[in-house]
Amino acid sequence: MPVSLTDVAEVAGVSIATVSRILAGVDYPVTDKTRQKVLKAAKELGYRPNLIARSLRLEQTHTIGIIVENILSPFIPPIIRGIQERLTQDNYFGIILNSNWDPAIETEAIERLNMRQIDGIIFVESYLRTSEEVSALIDKPHLFVHRLFNSLGDNSIAPDDCHGARIAVKHLIELGHKRIAFINGLEGWDAATNRLAGYREELAACGIGLDPALVKQGDWQVQSGYTAAQQLLAARERPTAVFAANDLMALGVTYAVQEARLKVPEDIAIVGYDDRDFAGFVRPALTTVQMPCDKMGHVAAESLLSLIRGEIEAVESTLVRGDLVARQSCGANSGEWKFEAERASLTQRHKQTK
Secondary structure, three states: OOOOHHHHHHHHOOOHHHHHHHHOOOOOOOOHHHHHHHHHHHHHHOOOOOHHHHHHHHOOOOEEEEEEOOOOOOOHHHHHHHHHHHHHHOOOEEEEEEOOOOHHHHHHHHHHHHHOOOOEEEEEOOOOOOHHHHHOOOOOOEEEEOOOOOOOOOOEEEEOHHHHHHHHHHHHHHOOOOOEEEEEOOOOOHHHHHHHHHHHHHHHHOOOOOOHHHEEEOOOOHHHHHHHHHHHHOOOOOOOEEEEOOHHHHHHHHHHHHHOOOOOOOOOEEEEEEOOHHHHOOOOOOEEEEOOHHHHHHHHHHHHHHHHOOOOOOOOOEEEOOOEEOOOOOOOOOOOOOHHHHHHHHHHHHHHOO
């Protein structure tokens, strides 16, 4: 039989009401000696609170719904890690549902969470609905993380892609490059728009004119980076560096450069974006801008908890900055490639996000 408040009260020699108040953390005038007796008795007996009863009493379940658009996305797991890490600190529990990019499935997921009286919902990489459409389906606190396609608005936590692009371009300029090409992702994506803006802004800030011939369109995939790089290398005056809007296209650039019998970074420096797991294992290891997934998850959970507690009325749009990870492909870190060192670095990064 589960240990009850009555059992704890008998061992501690106090009333059930006193035990209930102390274990619930209620501000109640008791001596420290009494409090310690109750806590000790509860621990020795292995008492666990009845969360269902507590939820009914407090009208809170300490449960958060996490609706993801595609659980297979490489960015979603670290975002969820960041969310869960922060929720755990306040004894909240997350329920993860996958909507598979389908509004009908997402609607069903929202309804299922509503029936379970969750305290709030975090939507991860959701773009098929507007904030207004979601608000019509749920009156609980909610927000969005890493939104794609839609313009960033209230209740949104997103990466600062403009800043990320600027630090990538600045790094190449500091290494002496002036002809820096840019291969962008799919037109219409917020990430593509903001990374292009960052590329342009940093060139202007450093007094380098924009050459439209150095800007190529990709689609986030390896092949598009490879094709765009071939066009750049065939030009009369080729670039000395290429900044690709994601790591997959940067990988395609590397293939094209090596196929042309040129060297990275001696002939062409390359910088990517996202810091995917493979970035440190390709040769040469890829310099890239880290996508701040864990940070976004942590900020999202913190913001939602503030909404639930009534500490804020709305979450202002928040941009989270990632860092530049300098490796071999840009020429700044030209030391011998160390597989074991890179693997240790990756392992340590995963430990820090758990």
